[in-house]
Amino acid sequence: MSKNKKSILFDFISLQDEFLNGGMLYTQKIFNEIIKKDVIIYGLYDGNIQINSRIKNILNQENIELINIRENNIFVMINSLNINTLFIGIAQRFNQFNLCNLKCKIIIVCHDLFDLSLNYFKINKSKSIEKYSYNNKKNIKRKKINIIYIIKLIIKILFYPCVLLRRYLINKNNVNKSDNYQNFMELIKQDNVFIITDSEYSKYSILYFFNSPKNIIKIFYAPAIYNMNNKIETYDTKITEILNNIKYFLLISVDRHTKNAVIFLEQWEKFCLITNYTYHCVLIGKNININLKNCIIFNEVNSEELAYLYKNAFAFVYASFIEGFGYPPIEAAMYGTPSICANVTSIPEICGDMPIYFSPFYPEDLFKAMIKMTENREHYIKKTKNRYLEINQRQENDLNELIDFISE
Secondary structure (H helix, E strand, C coil), X not given: CCCCCEEEEEECHHHCCCCCCHHHHHHHHHHHHHCCCCEEEEEEECCCCCCCHHHHHHHHHHCCEXXXXXXXXXXXXXXXCCCCEEEECCHHHHCCCCCCCCCCEEXXXXXXXXXXXXXXXXXXXXCCHHHCCCCCCCCCCHXXXXXXXXXXXXXXXXXXXXXXXHHHHHHHHHHCHHHHHHHHHHHCCCCCEEEEECCHHHHHHHHHHHCCCCCCCEECCCCXXXXXXXXXXXXXXXXXXXXXXCXXXXXXXXXXXXXXXXXXXXXXXXXXXHCCCCCEEEEECCCCCCCCCCEEEECCCCHHHHHHHHHHCCEEEECCCCCCCCCHHHHHHCCCCCEEEECCCCHHHHHCCCCEEXXXXXXXXHHHHHHHHHHCHHHHHHHHHHHHHHHHHHHHHHHHHHHHHHHC
């Protein structure tokens, strides 16, 4: 290979996650674009984590040489390869590693400070959706519920000292969460380190928790990561049978507590009553067991099935507490499907005027937003289509600039 070519050490550690997530898909997208450039690529991986078949296919196809970050002489190895740039796709995956001795350009993507933000706002753990088993006969069982309530109250009084101790230990642990970022805080003080993030919200979140880094934080919209288009071919026909002629509100990743699906469920029965059970909800999430009228659950769907669900939804509901960027409303917007979104963190910044917003802390506010959607959906479809064109253009432009910045 030519010695004049740029050498890039690419983050394969963020591709070693056991489950698919936005950060992993983001990193995969960047890799897919980088390999189009005339550069030499090496992969940095964690030898303590098994290399899955997906990564093996990439390595075989692109002939990538891997370097184990756990090697004792890791810095000597990297310097001997004359690496120009180290690209890190998810900052948190490297919290345990001290990279301050590397002299090459380091580009590190920090999508959000999820754990620190939730701790600060005391949203350490919202109600778990698995614990909710809704039914429509709760008024009939009022007397039994009262007896159970009294028994639970007595138990709470007896064990309250244990509860206090547990809270103390949890809070003590959370106070020290920023210590997990010690290596990150030291790294960003260096001249050769550049932070990339997806939104103004995430930029100022980093500044809030860690003060100013040595270099200016660069904002690039996260690129489109799913290859979804209007040609949807591979999906389970049972989905089309179940959803035939049904108007439904769609929620995804409802098993993740930060997605805040519980607030949707708490207002669902009242929404159904006032709309005469005209609408259904479709929930996607693992290990979900909910007994609610007009509620359809899919534990898992593939990308084509998700595209079908987005395209045919009456509206997409996004009640998330925190997002560094927030892909799902944009994915729904690809099909002109309007959204009802939480009005916090990066969501209003990215989505602009296309959704109906609500507070993720008040079910009655979501209730109001959903009623508004039933009354004026066409208006929000138009807004959605216009904003999607703006977002998509920004995503393409920012992706090109980011790839140039990495490979220059």
